[in-house]
Amino acid sequence: MNITSDILRGHTETIILKALLEKDSYGYEINKTIQDKTANQFELKEATLYSAFRRLEGEGYISSYWGDETTGARRRYYMITAEGRNYYQKSRQDWEDAKVLIDTLI
Amino acid sequence: MTRIRNYINQAFKDVPKTKKATELQEELISNLLEKYNDQLKLGKTEEEAYTSVIANIGDLSELTEGLRERHVLSPENPNDRRKSAMRIATAVMLFIMSPMALILSTEMYGQEIPGLVMMFALIAIGVGLLIYNAASKPRYLKEEESMIEEFKEFKAAKKKDKAIYDSLSAAFWMFVLVIYFYYSFTYGTWAFSWIIFIVGGAIHNLIEALVALRQPNEK
Numbered sequence: 001m002n003i004t005s006d007i008l009r010g011h012t013e014t015i016i017l018k019a020l021l022e023k024d025s026y027g028y029e030i031n032k033t034i035q036d037k038t039a040n041q042f043e044l045k046e047a048t049l050y051s052a053f054r055r056l057e058g059e060g061y062i063s064s065y066w067g068d069e070t071t072g073a074r075r076r077y078y079m080i081t082a083e084g085r086n087y088y089q090k091s092r093q094d095w096e097d098a099k100v101l102i103d104t105l106i
Numbered sequence: 107m108t109r110i111r112n113y114i115n116q117a118f119k120d121v122p123k124t125k126k127a128t129e130l131q132e133e134l135i136s137n138l139l140e141k142y143n144d145q146l147k148l149g150k151t152e153e154e155a156y157t158s159v160i161a162n163i164g165d166l167s168e169l170t171e172g173l174r175e176r177h178v179l180s181p182e183n184p185n186d187r188r189k190s191a192m193r194i195a196t197a198v199m200l201f202i203m204s205p206m207a208l209i210l211s212t213e214m215y216g217q218e219i220p221g222l223v224m225m226f227a228l229i230a231i232g233v234g235l236l237i238y239n240a241a242s243k244p245r246y247l248k249e250e251e252s253m254i255e256e257f258k259e260f261k262a263a264k265k266k267d268k269a270i271y272d273s274l275s276a277a278f279w280m281f282v283l284v285i286y287f288y289y290s291f292t293y294g295t296w297a298f299s300w301i302i303f304i305v306g307g308a309i310h311n312l313i314e315a316l317v318a319l320r321q322p323n324e325k
Contacts, residue, residue, distance in 0.1 A: 028137040045164030050134060054172060073136030076129070 008042060012052045013061075014091040015044075020062060020080040021088065027053070027076070053078060061087050109156055110138050117166045120174075127173045138163070193239040200232035201280065205287070212291075222288065229284070233277040240269035275310070282306040 008015070019030045027049055035043050044052075056062045061084035067075040080088070114135050121127045138159055145155035204225040211221025282302060290299045 026137065027133065028140050031141075043162060045162055046134065046138065047164035047166045047169055050130065051169050051172070054130075054169070073139060074132065075136060076133040 005042070009048065011091070011095065012044065012048055013056055014088060014095070016049070016052055016056065016078075017061065017080055017084055017088040017091070020078055021085070024077045024079040026067070026078065030078075056084070059083075059087075107139060107142065110142055110159060111135055113160060113163075114138070118170060121170050122174065124173065127170075130169070130173065190239055193235045197232040197235040197239075200228045200235070204228040204232070204284075208287075218288070218292065225284065229277070229280055233273065233280075236273035236276070237270060240266065240273055278310060278313075279306070 015034065016030060019025060019033050025033070027046070031044055031046075031049060053062070053064070057064060057078075060081060062078045062080055064076050064078050067077050069075055114131060118127060118131050142155050142159045145158060146152065150158070207224035207228060208218065208221035211224065212218050286299055286302050289302075290296050
């Protein structure tokens with residue numbers, strides 16, 4: 001499990017971009033999606049998640065806006081940009097390449 | 107619920123209160139509270155829900171560290187400063203030289219009008235230079251939106267206004283002085299023409315008051 005989470009951590013940004021490909025979302029919802037997809041085996045730490053948002057936003061791969069919730073606290077939504085989509089495709093390809101390499105090595 | 111809020115506020119206690127920081131804080135709190143409420147709905151006790159929410163936050167220091175980096179005034183381009191100094195020096199030189207045009211034309215050709223025209227032209231160029239210089243100074247660059255930055259920007263805008271005001275005021279008094287000399291020399295009215303300075307002062311204050319009145323109220 002430790003090795004798995006190490007590998008996963010290296011792909012935090014791609015995981016977030018993938019989640020945003022489908023629809024705009026906010027921190028907790030993205031983490032819930034990740035949990036659901038992995039059958040509760042994996043969840044990002046908030047520190048990791050929000051640091052990744054800041055980095056992705058800084059790179060221009062995502063942008064954010066505040067929702068207009070009528071009840072409860074405001075949510076900050078993120079949406080993927082065109083650059084973000086390109087970057088996702090590239091990361092995806094990198095991962096495919098790495099998978100092939102690792103498979104031949106171990 | 108307040109415990110989660112307090113936990114995050116504690117983590118942000120040493121972070122400068124920039125817009126970015128307060129927004130991140132709000133974002134974190136709202137997401138964590140939603141998670142906490144979901145945990146309660148799943149049947150956890152408040153204590154269990156709090157523990158599990160806090161346990162998954164991880165180390166926030168990377169996040170808060172990133173907010174601590176300060177962007178201050180972008181360094182002024184030394185080239186710009188040199189150009190600005192040149193403009194000011196040229197303007198001052200033009201002001202000093204302007205009466206010489208009048209003196210020369212009166213002394214050498216016995217005619218005041220060409221000298222006077224020349225003098226006004228030199229003053230006009232000088233004033234133009236000063237105003238251009240004040241108006242073209244780079245404004246405070248907004249590198250990071252924060253209350254402190256916005257305040258600095260506000261101050262910078264005020265400073266620029268003041269620079270334009272100073273140039274215009276200097277030009278005004280220069281004109282008063284020119285009229286004084288011209289009238290006094292031409293008509294020999296030295297005995298009472300000094301009154302122009304009192305009238306000039308009154309006009310100056312009047313204009314100042316009118317401009318102040320027209321300015322939109324500041325927040």
